[in-house]
Amino acid sequence: MKHGDVGGFLRARREALRPADVGLVPGGRRRTPGLRRSEVALLADVSVDYYERLEQSRNARPSEAMLASLARALRLSVDERDYLYDLAGYPPPRMGATGGYVDPAMMFLLDALTTVPAQIGDDLNTMLAQNRLSRALVGPWPLGDDRLGNVTWRWFTDPDSRALNVPEEHEAIGRGYAADLRAAGAHRGQDPVSGRLIADLIEASEEFSRYWDDMEVIPLRSTRKKLIHPYAGELDVQCDFVLSSTTGHRLVIFRPQPGSATAANFEFLDALGHQSFEG
Secondary structure, eight states: OOTTOHHHHHHHHHHTOOGGGGTOOOOSOOSSSSOOHHHHHHHHTSOHHHHHHHHTTOSOOOOHHHHHHHHHHTTOOHHHHHHHHHHHTOOOOOTTOOSSOOOHHHHHHHHHOOSSOEEEEOTTOBEEEEOHHHHHHHOOOOTTOTTTTBHHHHHHHOGGGGTTBOGGGHHHHHHHHHHHHHHHHHHHOSOHHHHHHHHHHHHHOHHHHHHHHTTOOOOOOOEEEEEEETTTEEEEEEEEEEEOTTTOOEEEEEEEOTTSSHHHHHHHHHHHHHHHHHO
């Protein structure tokens, strides 16, 4: 494989994977090793024709966003992702960069979580990946979008984003998001992405500005929440966070409180997810 051979690298990584590695059901006999091209295309949210042209080096230079999506779909490590960027002629993404790439260890855990809602976000609270139950619970989010896909931005600028949370918890949640963003901004240093997000939030939301002025610096931690879903009813959950030391990505797990009816309600929510997103 020569330097710059993006197609050869994609093909080699695809053939090294098995359906179970990416949360897919094997289904039927396979004549060739690894994932099918159609499966990678599905995971990367691109057309099969486009992906085939990439592997066959018949396509124009893929964008950085497309490389990030492919790296996520193929469960590339950070080193492998950076190598793919180098092959395509781009500098590797900096630590904490937004986009479609997700830590492969986090994706493995997300794929394994089939009975509870779970999702992956970056250190700025931008949604990067969701499992089916997460989509059924909070709806499908525009993944990787630094505004519409950002939980903190939506909380302070879109009243509908609070619909699941009981009103008496709104202030604590909002303060938590502001304190978490201050911690992320401090960790990133002179970072234009976090700086723009903070400045835009101060301008867009008087509530955020008020919490920001309190200067609390507290990363998000495990928190108990009461959610009211329009179909599944009351959900008593513990929102747990699993942190990646490599990328700073966070896996959020909505764990049912022991003794509550939440686990049973999640089963109902799972059935809704099947109907809404697979039927």
